[in-house]
Amino acid sequence: MSEETKVALDLMGGDNAPKAMIEGAVEALKENESLKIICFGNDEAEKELERFDFDKDRLIFRKTAEVIATDESPVKAISEKKDSSLVMALKCVKHGEADAFVSAGNSGAILAGGQIIIGRIKGIKRAPFAPIIPTDKGPALLLDAGANVDCRSENLVQFARMGAVYMRPVLKREPRVGILNLGAEDDKGNALVKETFPLLKEASDIDFIGSVESRDIPFGAADVIVTEAFTGNAVLKMYEGTAKLLQKLMKKAFLSNIKSKIGAALVLPSLKEELKNYDTKKYGGAPMLGLNGLAVKAHGSSGSEEIKNALLQCIDFKNQHILESIRDNIGIT
């Protein structure tokens, strides 16, 4: 049996808190025996929790007074709301009581809090937000997708190396690392890309395949796509927004008249089959890499299934020794 994995869970973040978080936690405990959860929430969460049947040694509740809202200024909220569920859960990792942190709350507060409270591995300059995105050739990692704007070339090189460490056990082969660029030619790019390109070429521990254009990302042009957080965030959200718009248009077309409704009923099974690999629910959440512990940010709209998967994902992260691998190979030892 594998070692115990302890996760600090913020019950109060996200659109469906605390109900979805509690349901997800209870389900995750059933699916994996090596999981232990310490969860943080207010009176409402405590009451909700009483409705469920679970092992109190494996799901421990700690009451917190404050809640950080989605629209609060991240750094201010972290420094002022010291008794919030989000801050207390992060501290639980900082103090070594938990291996990992999961929250669907205020993105900025999670990304800032991860670096400020849990802290970075010695030698890691910036901790990127690294969501797995589905592509035509399987999962790919996009980093940094939102944590560190105005990066320098040395940051991007660390992102590339950490991304490869993370994706190796996921893909069970050497990941192809690409840098996001304006064109496929090597001489294209802004100042940051031009400075980073030769450094990535020299990095001996990654398989650097050169420039990747965003239009080729959905088709699996690279397994790890490196960029700074402003552009990475724009790419991630454009993927999401475009897919959402097309779903809306498809739905509208399918419901527009009787003929379409009948047709839709006939094509839906195949359509669902084709799209099932693009369901981001199964990835649960996106990790920040390079911290002294794992911090997973689940989508604000997460339901119980996403939270369950985010919790189970922490077990893989621990068993694959991602943290140790980053510390020993990329950090300063």
Add this chain to the structure above:
Amino acid sequence: MSEETKVALDLMGGDNAPKAMIEGAVEALKENESLKIICFGNDEAEKELERFDFDKDRLIFRKTAEVIATDESPVKAISEKKDSSLVMALKCVKHGEADAFVSAGNSGAILAGGQIIIGRIKGIKRAPFAPIIPTDKGPALLLDAGANVDCRSENLVQFARMGAVYMRPVLKREPRVGILNLGAEDDKGNALVKETFPLLKEASDIDFIGSVESRDIPFGAADVIVTEAFTGNAVLKMYEGTAKLLQKLMKKAFLSNIKSKIGAALVLPSLKEELKNYDTKKYGGAPMLGLNGLAVKAHGSSGSEEIKNALLQCIDFKNQHILESIRDNIGIT
């Protein structure tokens, strides 16, 4: 009758050159009497042209010896291939012989050539590439989508103002101008956005609506979206790539079995109806704004319809006095 519009057309650029360019030109002449085309191409193009019937006073051929390929280094190609169709067509605008330039060739060469050969309006620091993108609420303008990386805040402010000048006659109302950002909150952003934000707030000639997240662009969150070229290019190509992937998956689902094929036949008319507003063919090409003449970059895969529409688009640009409006209101007079 409106004044004559003269367009310099590069016959040798793009995947379907020179045939699609010639067909597009001949069709455009039929659709609008005020159009005159001066086209540039090699022996092959001249031969192809002989197969068509057209008014030789309105479609003038000029033979050029060289062709700039898609994968050539842009600045090098422009300075060395002085007798190429692309360079000769640009010079035709520079010398005032034509009002506008159209090419589906080497993007980098068009974007660099526009600024180097045609030249910028006095006072305009950078000339952005400004494609119209379809959204759920109608056309929107994204700029800069690929011409000027590593921009400064003053460049972005000019992009915003030029974008508004361009979109006013298209929408026939005051365009809502947004700046691309990581989140909707005003205090988010990288250094460039934080510096640009207050300047856009102060600009009295635009309706600045604040930050726009890329996920909301397909839903029409703004009519003009301002960003620097590296991120703008990534957003544009992610829109394209995601739509392409979803089309591929839909097609695969529709053809997967007999039941789906029947269903597809029933839903296709409604689906086409819903998607018709997202057909980028009708926009023809994307302009560069701020030059002493119009330069339109058509997609590399353009067929005759796109080229025809790109040529007709030049007539609107001239009749709406976009160039004069930018020169008098934003340039130094």
